[in-house]
Amino acid sequence: MASSTLIFSLIALILIITTTIPLSLSSPEQGFAARLIHRDSPESPLYNPAATRAHLAQSASRRTIARQNYFNRVMSSGNKWGSSLISATLGQGHGDFIMQYKIGTPRVDTFGIFDTGSSLIWMQCEPCQKCYMQTIPIYDPAKSESYQKVKCGSVECSTTAYTSCTEDGECKYRIEYQDGSLTDGDIATDTLMLEDDGLSGNVNLSNMVIGCGHYNLDPVEDYSPGVVGLSREPSSLVGQIGFRHVSYCIPSEDNGNGSSVKIGLPAVITEENTQTPMLSGKGGLYYLSLEGISVDGARLNIPRSVFDMTPEGDGGVIMDSGTSFTLIAPEGFGAVKQAVLDALSEFKPVEDSDKLYPFCYDDGRFKLETTPEIMFHFTRLDFPLAAGNTWIRNSQGHFCMAIRESVGNFNIFGLYQHRNANVGFDFNNNIVSLKYTDCQ
Numbered sequence: 001m002a003s004s005t006l007i008f009s010l011i012a013l014i015l016i017i018t019t020t021i022p023l024s025l026s027s028p029e030q031g032f033a034a035r036l037i038h039r040d041s042p043e044s045p046l047y048n049p050a051a052t053r054a055h056l057a058q059s060a061s062r063r064t065i066a067r068q069n070y071f072n073r074v075m076s077s078g079n080k081w082g083s084s085l086i087s088a089t090l091g092q093g094h095g096d097f098i099m100q101y102k103i104g105t106p107r108v109d110t111f112g113i114f115d116t117g118s119s120l121i122w123m124q125c126e127p128c129q130k131c132y133m134q135t136i137p138i139y140d141p142a143k144s145e146s147y148q149k150v151k152c153g154s155v156e157c158s159t160t161a162y163t164s165c166t167e168d169g170e171c172k173y174r175i176e177y178q179d180g181s182l183t184d185g186d187i188a189t190d191t192l193m194l195e196d197d198g199l200s201g202n203v204n205l206s207n208m209v210i211g212c213g214h215y216n217l218d219p220v221e222d223y224s225p226g227v228v229g230l231s232r233e234p235s236s237l238v239g240q241i242g243f244r245h246v247s248y249c250i251p252s253e254d255n256g257n258g259s260s261v262k263i264g265l266p267a268v269i270t271e272e273n274t275q276t277p278m279l280s281g282k283g284g285l286y287y288l289s290l291e292g293i294s295v296d297g298a299r300l301n302i303p304r305s306v307f308d309m310t311p312e313g314d315g316g317v318i319m320d321s322g323t324s325f326t327l328i329a330p331e332g333f334g335a336v337k338q339a340v341l342d343a344l345s346e347f348k349p350v351e352d353s354d355k356l357y358p359f360c361y362d363d364g365r366f367k368l369e370t371t372p373e374i375m376f377h378f379t380r381l382d383f384p385l386a387a388g389n390t391w392i393r394n395s396q397g398h399f400c401m402a403i404r405e406s407v408g409n410f411n412i413f414g415l416y417q418h419r420n421a422n423v424g425f426d427f428n429n430n431i432v433s434l435k436y437t438d439c440q
């Protein structure tokens with residue numbers, strides 16, 4: 001364990017050294033901020049004006065379910081960099097927010113799903129052996145002067161997730177998802193340009209390692225050109241640029257305006273009494289240390305083993321930008337559900353007609369202000385869930401608890417439950433800060 005951590009640190013250090021030097025940032029020490037757009041907002045390239053509210057909630061819920069299958073796989077493969085020829089099947093589920101950026105020389109517009117749970121920046125590329133439909137032209141690297149394929153044996157190839165080598169020395173990647181979607185193509189480097197969110201204009205990141213997918217399947221018709229991975233793995237956006245601070249803030253409004261991710265100095269890490277340790281775990285995921293949950297001030301009787309990682313690194317609590325609704329392992333979920341039902345015993349729970357949430361209330365007297373407060377007791381940080389982040393209206397207008405039972409022995413602190421909170425990650429001190437704020 002200790003030696004693998006050391007090796008990981010060494011490789012990460014080597015990668016930081018080798019990949020931060022060629023960068024040409026507008027202000028390298030400074031970092032940047034990029035806007036995040038909710039996939040269903042009118043400004044999103046994925047916006048579907050015909051989709052109803054119920055349809056969107058259904059999709060978010062479907063993504064949450066797919067997401068836990070994805071994590072089941074990430075966590076059950078101990079293999080950090082996927083050095084095997086073909087990676088484990090992963091499971092679909094990328095997230096609710098997209099990040100717009102430009103790629104190549106000359107720069108062309110593209111975007112990817114903002115995903116703290118994945119480790120590669122990839123997009124569909126011409127020539128397509130097989131590409132699914134997307135809303136913007138597919139990237140054509142032949143038109144980019146800065147595009148270069150990565151060779152086998154290079155540090156870029158060996159430290160990137162899901163790679164393999166062909167007999168003629170080309171570095172390839174392949175990511176398969178549980179629902180049958182997959183992306184397969186070349187590992188390459190190219191320049192990415194992020195439009196800075198009002199801080200210092202734009203930022204050019206040269207020699208960024210990307211996956212250029214020539215064979216892509218998307219049976220769920222997500223239409224996103226790709227994914228921007230922001231895990232702690234060396235091949236993610238965050239890992240490659242080597243900044244040690246990341247923060248993001250998601251407002252509660254559905255249009256997602258005001259959401260941004262800040263990397264480097266602009267990242268907001270809030271003060272001491274809002275901080276909890278960030279634990280290391282599988283897949284470069286962001287693990288939290290959760291000690292318990294209380295409802296209306298009464299600590300629930302949930303064994304620590306429900307929230308703790310096992311010595312093998314299984315289970316635990318992940319903080320994830322790609323999961324809409326918090327998932328709690330069965331034993332913990334049962335206790336939360338019972339305590340909430342008990343606290344609201346004056347109302348009769350009804351089944352969710354959309355079949356997305358565990359229970360709902362269809363009673364004119366039900367008010368958010370009088371719902372019980374669910375408190376997450378992270379190590380050194382008590383974080384109460386705002387009522388607006390705990391309840392959601394289904395398509396019938398009923399109030400439903402927006403927390404679900406997970407399928408495995410792990411827990412995910414989902415996006416809906418940390419809306420209107422500034423989330424700060426400090427990799428130097430291994431700290432997560434969480435503080436309610438106005439994200440606009």
Ligand SMILES: *[C@@H]1O[C@H](CO)[C@@H](O)[C@H](O)[C@H]1NC(C)=O
Pocket residue numbers: 025026107193201202203204
């Ligand atoms: C980034 O590259 C683009 C295209 O070459 C250029 O127009 C822009 O000025 C560059 N930005 C910075 C900050 O260097």
Ligand SMILES: *[C@@H]1O[C@H](CO)[C@@H](O)[C@H](O)[C@H]1NC(C)=O
Pocket residue numbers: 255257258
């Ligand atoms: C979001 O912000 C942009 C830029 O500030 C603005 O033009 C747009 O109208 C806003 N959209 C909504 C739905 O508020």
